[in-house]
Amino acid sequence: xxxxxxxxxxxxxxxxxxxxxxxxxxxxxxxxxxxxxxxxxxxxxxxxxxxxxxxxxxxxxxxxxxxxxxxxxxxxxxxxxxxxxxxxxxxxxxxxxxxxxxxxxxxxxxxxxxxxxxxxxxxxxxxxxxxxxxxxxxxxxxxxxxxxxxxxxxxxxxxxxxxxxxxxxxxxxxxxxxxxxxxxxxxxxxxxxxxxxxx
Amino acid sequence: xxxxxxxxxxxxxxxxxxxxxxxxxxxxxxxxxxxxxxxxxxxxxxxxxxxxxxxxxxxxxxxxxxxxxxxxxxxxxxxxxxxxxxxxxxxxxxxxxxxxxxxxxxxxxxxxxxxxxxxxxxxxxxxxxxxxxxxxxxxxxxxxxxxxxxxxxxxxxxxxxxxxxxxxxxxxxxxxxxxxxxxxxxxxxxxxxxxxxxx
DNA sequence: GTCTATAGGAAGATAGAC
DNA sequence: GTCTATCTTCCTATAGAC
Numbered sequence: 001x002x003x004x005x006x007x008x009x010x011x012x013x014x015x016x017x018x019x020x021x022x023x024x025x026x027x028x029x030x031x032x033x034x035x036x037x038x039x040x041x042x043x044x045x046x047x048x049x050x051x052x053x054x055x056x057x058x059x060x061x062x063x064x065x066x067x068x069x070x071x072x073x074x075x076x077x078x079x080x081x082x083x084x085x086x087x088x089x090x091x092x093x094x095x096x097x098x099x100x101x102x103x104x105x106x107x108x109x110x111x112x113x114x115x116x117x118x119x120x121x122x123x124x125x126x127x128x129x130x131x132x133x134x135x136x137x138x139x140x141x142x143x144x145x146x147x148x149x150x151x152x153x154x155x156x157x158x159x160x161x162x163x164x165x166x167x168x169x170x171x172x173x174x175x176x177x178x179x180x181x182x183x184x185x186x187x188x189x190x191x192x193x194x195x196x197x198x199x
Numbered sequence: 200x201x202x203x204x205x206x207x208x209x210x211x212x213x214x215x216x217x218x219x220x221x222x223x224x225x226x227x228x229x230x231x232x233x234x235x236x237x238x239x240x241x242x243x244x245x246x247x248x249x250x251x252x253x254x255x256x257x258x259x260x261x262x263x264x265x266x267x268x269x270x271x272x273x274x275x276x277x278x279x280x281x282x283x284x285x286x287x288x289x290x291x292x293x294x295x296x297x298x299x300x301x302x303x304x305x306x307x308x309x310x311x312x313x314x315x316x317x318x319x320x321x322x323x324x325x326x327x328x329x330x331x332x333x334x335x336x337x338x339x340x341x342x343x344x345x346x347x348x349x350x351x352x353x354x355x356x357x358x359x360x361x362x363x364x365x366x367x368x369x370x371x372x373x374x375x376x377x378x379x380x381x382x383x384x385x386x387x388x389x390x391x392x393x394x395x396x397x398x
Numbered sequence: 399g400t401c402t403a404t405a406g407g408a409a410g411a412t413a414g415a416c
Numbered sequence: 417g418t419c420t421a422t423c424t425t426c427c428t429a430t431a432g433a434c
Contacts, residue, residue, distance in 0.1 A: 025314040031428065043401050046429065104313065110372055111307045115224040127372045151385055158369065158382040166365025170357065173309055173326045183357040186350055190389055230410065242419050245411065
């Protein structure tokens, strides 16, 4: 492992940490487990990061924002408002079904971060980025289909982001995929009703 | 502390554990911190509980189900469907505003439990109890106001439980009470639209 | 920068006197 | 049952040779 810059090592450790968290949970991501996953000696950790908290900081930053791109992409296709909304939601939901542990990690990280003064700000930003993603998806939808949302956009964005977050958390905990799908359909129908033709 | 039955001690330890968790988070609730909070010696722990996991089991069971009663009570008053729904939601939300740390603990406990094979079943039951609470509130509302819900009740119950859970988690993480209130109002309006006169 | 070795402490659980 | 003292293990972080 000689001749690898500390910057590259930092990235490798962040990626290794995410893999360990997906496999064993945030609690399982000890410095030892992370360096082992990355194939580095324990001592490498502390000249890449000042502390474990600094690693977590980078992990949260790396995970935040992965979700948005996937959904925005699905909105580019053809079809009416309903088709696009369902395609976007479907893409998100398929990811939840395929990688539940990855999503579990995001909830764990939030709870972990919210309790540490140094990380609480990051948890806040994590959820603000969800709100932003929701806002931008709704904006893109309305624009491409020539409609306007009847509630104020910030309120509707919060509503939909919370709804999807809540449905995901419930599914991850309780595991009824069929019921989750039905509730998601209801969500799509409900949101679709909140439009009027654009001016 | 002599002459206190092991059963009573168990309850005292569970209550102490909840206090510690509210103050310092689930991660702060070590056996040492819990017995200190309860004013007991460390050794007392392991003839009250076989393990720390057994304590957590009791903590989750004690916390689950506290929410339902408060909301059902508010539904007994007079008023139309809208008034009652808003009163019930308002009562829940006031509790979130007054005791945010208590609610944070429930999210932390879920994540903690979901990762341990021995406790995962309890996390599942915790969320099933949310679904049940949601179902019973919606049932009571419909009956007392002589209306029927247009979506199947299990779907609507899942929808509303997730929505409220998601809004709560977002508020606890991000902290915008005003925006949360606005989104909650939108939620109430939306749900109210899903009725038709009873047969 | 890189690594080995270890410090230093906190965790859950137990042994054994009373 | 009750408690003190202790075992064992695992953690984060550092010291110091190369």
